[in-house]
Amino acid sequence: xxxxxxxxxxxxxxxxxxxxxxxxxxxxxxxxxxxxxxxxxxxxxxxxxxxxxxxxxxxxxxxxxxxxxxxxxxxxxxxxxxxxxxxxxxxxxxxxxxxxxxxxxxxxxxxxxxxxxxxxxxxxxxxxxxxxxxxxxxxxxxxxxxxxxxxxxxxxxxxxxxxxxxxxxxxxxxxxxxxxxxxxxxxxxxxxxxxxxxxxxxxxxxxxxxxxxxxxxxxxxxxxxxxxxxxxxxxxxxxxxxxxxxxxxxxxxxxxxxxxxxxxxxx
Ligand code: DGL
Numbered sequence: 001x002x003x004x005x006x007x008x009x010x011x012x013x014x015x016x017x018x019x020x021x022x023x024x025x026x027x028x029x030x031x032x033x034x035x036x037x038x039x040x041x042x043x044x045x046x047x048x049x050x051x052x053x054x055x056x057x058x059x060x061x062x063x064x065x066x067x068x069x070x071x072x073x074x075x076x077x078x079x080x081x082x083x084x085x086x087x088x089x090x091x092x093x094x095x096x097x098x099x100x101x102x103x104x105x106x107x108x109x110x111x112x113x114x115x116x117x118x119x120x121x122x123x124x125x126x127x128x129x130x131x132x133x134x135x136x137x138x139x140x141x142x143x144x145x146x147x148x149x150x151x152x153x154x155x156x157x158x159x160x161x162x163x164x165x166x167x168x169x170x171x172x173x174x175x176x177x178x179x180x181x182x183x184x185x186x187x188x189x190x191x192x193x194x195x196x197x198x199x200x201x202x203x204x205x206x207x208x209x210x211x212x213x214x215x216x217x218x219x220x221x222x223x224x225x226x227x228x229x230x231x232x233x234x235x236x237x238x239x240x241x242x243x244x245x246x247x248x249x250x251x252x253x254x255x256x257x258x259x260x261x262x263x264x265x266x267x
Pocket of ligand 1: 044077
């Protein structure tokens with residue numbers, strides 16, 4: 001197939017990466033996409049680096065076998081830990097979510113105090129801190145794992161008393177530090193934007209990596225002459241590693257549109 005017409009591959013540990021897919025579709029509606037959610041093995045955020053790398057490479061091999069033109073690692077945990085291993089395995093552009101989010105934080109902060117929230121594995125890897133400091137070493141980075149946010153979002157509890165209480169418990173210290181920029185360093189957190197911005201000061205800017213990633217992908221496709229243009233409809237394929245029913249119900253809420261072509265696979 002002509003390189004331009006090949007699909008973009010996106011993987012996540014589960015459902016959360018649909019927030020990234022949503023932005024990709026918004027930015028490039030004509031591009032075909034294949035999404036893989038490793039729902040049988042989610043969450044990645046509590047696992048060892050060795051396990052996250054093994055899972056990420058298996059996901060990569062599956063999507064690569066589908067003749068994708070570009071791979072998006074939508075999962076912050078996988079991006080933090082596995083990106084180098086993935087890039088060594090495939091000969092197509094690979095886009096992670098850490099660098100675009102980190103760059104946006106550097107552009108945004110005025111007082112050079114940036115907060116980063118994510119899964120335990122993402123925070124342990126210090127991927128955002130390293131990426132931010134590689135651009136501007138004078139920026140102070142305050143990192144915090146917020147493990148309860150993922151199950152809250154999976155349950156659909158993205159607003160109301162319980163979500164607010166959990167957000168307060170995690171974030172009030174971060175607020176006291178006086179950060180002016182907060183990186184939502186996990187696929188699920190953009191769904192909690194409302195609650196998070198209510199808890200933080202109004203002046204704190206929330207960075208949603210998904211938006212930044214979509215912009216970066218568009219740029220790569222344009223500069224490497226891989227952009228599809230306007231001919232032909234876009235295909236939307238979905239694969240999961242466990243039963244698809246729950247993925248479809250919760251996923252449609254994440255994506256904001258219907259999920260039709262979905263298949264369960266074994267990696
Ligand atoms: N997708 C993961 C991330 O962005 C969150 C869920 C998980 O722990 O697997 O870090």
